[in-house]
Amino acid sequence: MVSSQPKYDLIREVGRGSYGVVYEAVVRKTSARVAVKKIRCHAPENVELALREFWALSSIKSQHPNVIHLEECILQKDGMVQKMSHGSSSSLYLQLVETSLKGEIVFDPRSAYYLWFVMDFCDGGDMNEYLLSRKPNRKTNTSFMLQLSSALAFLHKNQIIHRDLKPDNILISQSRMDASDLEPTLKVADFGLSKVCSASGQNPEEPVNVNKCFLSTACGTDFYMAPEVWEGHYTAKADIFALGIIIWAMLERITFIDTETKKELLGSYVKQGAAIVPVGEALLENPKMELLIPVKKKSMNAQMKQLIKEMLAANPQDRPDAFELELRLVNIAFKDSSWDT
Structure with missing residues (x-):
């Protein structure tokens, strides 16, 4: 160089x-x-x-x-x-x-x-490659959810809205795994569409609330975009929606084929006849639409089901923020070990 x-x-x-x-x-x-x-x-x-x-x-x-x-x-x-x-x-x-x-x-x-x-060098590829080359594993699912919610809470605390959360942009590091069978480390990457919310108003020293920082440029990847992003008026709650799509897809192994690359990708969607439609786009057309969760499994832990539904709420105000999300996932992971994913 x-x-x-x-x-x-x-x-x-x-x-x-x-x-x-x-x-x-x-x-x-x-x-x-x-x-x-x-x-x-x-x-x-x-x-x-x-x-x-x-x-x-x-x-x-x-x-x-x-x-x-x-x-x-x-x-x-x-x-x-x-x-x-x-x-x-x-x-x-x-x-x-x-x-x-x-x-x-x-x-x-x-x-x-x-x-x-x-x-950082990540030796395990991206989240799609890692999960889709292995059988579903509850321990891995739990670990990945906790790691992702922790990363998002950290980013939002640092006034960063990612705007393109998807399994392609989540990298896997296996270098620290050892004989004790630890789960790999996830790393949120690709910040090319991210936005740093700067302080404005009366007190520039006061921390910025990313959930009150409104953005107007519609960007991201269709299958993970919140309904309000399609309209071009959104906050960091759009990241919560994207993570809801990722977690739902991971738990049920819901995939679609990318039309350009022909790769199989993790991502949940809504079926409309023979077509598959991004959840955000479908909710924009019909905000009162009831999402079928779970869509493939026979059952899902009630707390997890409720949390995913809230993360994918058509109204961003009905979604938890990143800090509440992290706490609720910790509670689900450690206080209720009976759910099967």
Whole structure:
């Protein structure tokens, strides 16, 4: 990455998305494994997604075991590299910010601009790959629900709305698993659509309530989007809805085939004749629609069933916030061991 003395050695490509390539790499000095995401800044959309991810991850002052950690971000222009910091006065950084704000490239398009994100390396693929290659396991389900709710509570406490929670964006780390049969560690990743809610109003020092921070850009992935996101007026409660879709799909192993990639993905939906419709879209059309939970299993623990229904409520005010959700899942996991998932 650095023309004179590279700090990292890229080993192999492990993933490729619409705006970046992810590599497994090692730190030369320590031989530690890391993930390096290389993003080419050749289009305003790429720059905006990259900066959103950078701003979200660099705004977190502490680490959480279930949220991907950004070790550092390096900005490369042709053969020149520099470490990027949030709020930097570097001309290269400011050109990227201006590109994002204006929606057009403001730097020399003949130069090759790249951002390199150095993050935790997750060796177990994503949540889809991990769960769909194994038989359903109640212990794994419980562990994953607790980890995901903890991650979401942490993000919302740090004023971050993820906006694209889905199994594809939840990575699995098995490196710390041992003979005691511990469950793998989940890490919420891909913050390209995330929004950091900034303080405004009378007291900028007062913590921002993400459930009162309204956003208007409809974004995300159809099958996990809350009804209000489709309308373009929503808060962090949209993340609760997405997590409800994920948990419901995980417990019942509900899947659909992605029309573009042809991959089998975890995600719950509503059937309308021969068609499958995202739950959020169906609720937007009919807010009083009663969701059939469970849809495949014969029964489900009453508390779990009620919680999923509340997470998927058409009215976001009827959904628990991330902190209540975490507490309720802990209670379900540890106080009632009779439910079968």
